[in-house]
Amino acid sequence: MKTEKDLRTLLSRVRRIEITAQRLVNEQLSGRYHSVFKGRGMSFDEVRPYTPGDEVRMIDWNVTARTGEPYVKRFVEERELTIMILADASLSMDFGLSSFPFMERQGSVAVADTKRELAAQIAAAIALSAQMNNDRVGLITFGDEVTRFIPPRKGRRHALHVIREVLTMEATGSSTDLGGALDYLGRVLKKRTAVFILSDFEVPGFEPQLRVAARRHDVHGMVVRDHFEDNLFEGGIVTIRDQETGALVPVSTDCSFLERYRGEVARHLDDVEMVFRRQRLPFSRFSTAEPWDRTLSAHFARLKGKAL
Numbered sequence: 001m002k003t004e005k006d007l008r009t010l011l012s013r014v015r016r017i018e019i020t021a022q023r024l025v026n027e028q029l030s031g032r033y034h035s036v037f038k039g040r041g042m043s044f045d046e047v048r049p050y051t052p053g054d055e056v057r058m059i060d061w062n063v064t065a066r067t068g069e070p071y072v073k074r075f076v077e078e079r080e081l082t083i084m085i086l087a088d089a090s091l092s093m094d095f096g097l098s099s100f101p102f103m104e105r106q107g108s109v110a111v112a113d114t115k116r117e118l119a120a121q122i123a124a125a126i127a128l129s130a131q132m133n134n135d136r137v138g139l140i141t142f143g144d145e146v147t148r149f150i151p152p153r154k155g156r157r158h159a160l161h162v163i164r165e166v167l168t169m170e171a172t173g174s175s176t177d178l179g180g181a182l183d184y185l186g187r188v189l190k191k192r193t194a195v196f197i198l199s200d201f202e203v204p205g206f207e208p209q210l211r212v213a214a215r216r217h218d219v220h221g222m223v224v225r226d227h228f229e230d231n232l233f234e235g236g237i238v239t240i241r242d243q244e245t246g247a248l249v250p251v252s253t254d255c256s257f258l259e260r261y262r263g264e265v266a267r268h269l270d271d272v273e274m275v276f277r278r279q280r281l282p283f284s285r286f287s288t289a290e291p292w293d294r295t296l297s298a299h300f301a302r303l304k305g306k307a308l
Contacts, residue, residue, distance in 0.1 A: 046073075048071065049070070050064075059072050081130075081133075082189070083138070084194070093116040119198040123162060142181035144176065179209040189217075192217060195219045226288045231258075231265075234255065234258060
């Protein structure tokens, strides 16, 4: 049961995330988002008088016959899209020891976030971009099963609801089933959707389910990691706790161990990226030790001009 103080703290965090994400959307992301996520087709808007140079095939012969003057049909791009965020709610997303300086109006501010909070900021930028473009945005959170489904809707209030849910999401069980979440997505959303997966990808095999999802949807992989989690540091014999299973393991963090550990982490992340590359799906890496806005802007910039 959350206390009044907890709720005030949560609202303050949501507000901070909204302000930061909104500035990024206004200054950098909105145009890139619009250029990448174009409409799915054209819809009839109105008829207007024919002018020299108009295509003959666009003439509305019924209106032309009634008025005695040539009229052509005018079409507009169908802009309304559906955006779905798949957010990893597993306990490993609570980890975060890194920090980075973020520029705000009053100057440079040191930000120290967990992977969950970083995921919430990325989700905020995506949700607010969708809101500014009058698109629908929804959310699926998952651990060993789907824990929350928020159907896609429009509006700022709904976008803030999505951000709040990512910040407060909680998982059940000790494993993370991304494949099951992708299967669930396929059952609840039949129309083509832009899907953003926010996870540290400490998950078992999910490529078969990803392959199926990619046939229907535009899927984006966004791995959220912490610098210290991936690199560790030399500290003698330390006890490491698995946040998802609770297991405690004493480890001698000497040079040889750190070299093996960092190599295993690098190989794992490369394997995850290769899964997305095999499906020809966009993939980006985010770190709690780096400004996420640059990475997200670069993600959209790489997609500009591609048909999605």
